[in-house]
Amino acid sequence: MNFNLEPCGKNRYRLSPYGDMQVEALVFLSPKLKAQFGESEALKQLADAASLPGVVSPVIGMPDIHTGFGLPIGGVMATDSKTGVVSAGAVGMDINCGVRLLRTNLEAKSLTTGKLEKLLAAIEKRVPSGVGKSSLYREFREADLEAVTHQGAAYFIRRGYGFPEDEASIEAGGALPGADLKAVSQQARERADQLATIGGGNHFIEIGEVEKVFLPEVASVMGLQEGQVTILIHTGSRGFGHQICTDYSARMAQAASKYGIRLPSKGLAAAPIDSPEGRQYLAAMACAANFAFANRQLITFLVREAFEEVLKLSLEEIGLELVYDVAHNIAKFEEHKGRTLLVHRKGATRALPAGHKENPARYLATGHPAIIPGSMGTASYVVIGTERIGETFNSVNHGAGRIMSRKKAKSSLSPEELQESLKGVLLRAKNLRSLLDEAPVAYKDIDEVVGTLVDAGLTKPVARLKPLAVIKGEGDEG
């Protein structure tokens, strides 16, 4: 199938009409990304999304777009809250996969390799990584699931697992409204024993350094400065959210015909927002989103504990304050041009513009940080949306974006090549072969991807972070 992209502005393309598209689809690519872009399947997925009932123009492909289940990863789909649909596949399997950035008072040059190794070990001792791992601590494995899923990060912050001020630096305050555990299957509840674990795939905990500040005044509001040690935590709702997506995708596929919805693909199974299936999915999705906020909160608590133990300093001295925590797989009701829309972001990060009332008070004048993790061993970015960010429903990309499938990476790369590409970044992993699909060469160039939206006038980089040491969860050896 040939999908044609017509240029329609700087780094901006419009997908030529295809099938039953009701609205436009836009894709943001730099000339270099355009030249290497071969993902016709991802474009078909955008066209499919643009054909769903109640979809609002335009459906958007971010510069990190690649084929996903239903909607591409790097996709934004907004639907009208009254006439539109909700799709579990357009949120993704890992509901509220997201990134949290912590700042410190430490200078990167004060951390020797030996100290970094001790820090990684102290974190690893507390936070399991890898597929299928459950929490090391009974109080987390057996936490009151209704309270966790309804209250999110605040449930644990109020019990001492965090600073009271953490809550204000989390998207949606760390708890999406409308969560209802009654909408969650027994099978999903049985997979809720993974709080305070990072999982596998692209998830990680990274100790890094602010390598470059681009906007000193904004960086200062965020407490960031060059040479400073930072922590990134990238994980989501683990098996719990995965099961909820699986359950509701199947239910929506089954229910679609009774609502007269023609499904363009199985992955885009959808139900009217105002239907039992739609409402229950959103209630269950909010449970998974809140579980993920709680997960990142508990990991934060354990990272703080690890730093105190290794550095033998107080948290007051170390810092480790939360800069921000932002989701990149989620659907939320948001106001755009006077309409209430359900904005599905799958591999896309919210970035509210300066002055938007949903920013936390401390970021009202700047816009909150949008955190964009690079692949293992490469830089990450903190960006803000510009006054034009409404053109993408206040959304930016979520990472570098895969350029090589997991399967291809596993078969064509060697552990030696992976080690070489890490360029001295400390990596805690027993088995490099299981991480080949996470090799930097399997991903697009993060500078190019971030630069695409910057040049399109939608974002501004605030700071670039470079990795010093990283914990990755292992997968299988494929």
Add this chain to the structure above:
DNA sequence: ATGTAC
């Protein structure tokens, strides 16, 4: 992403 296959 994922008890990586019901």
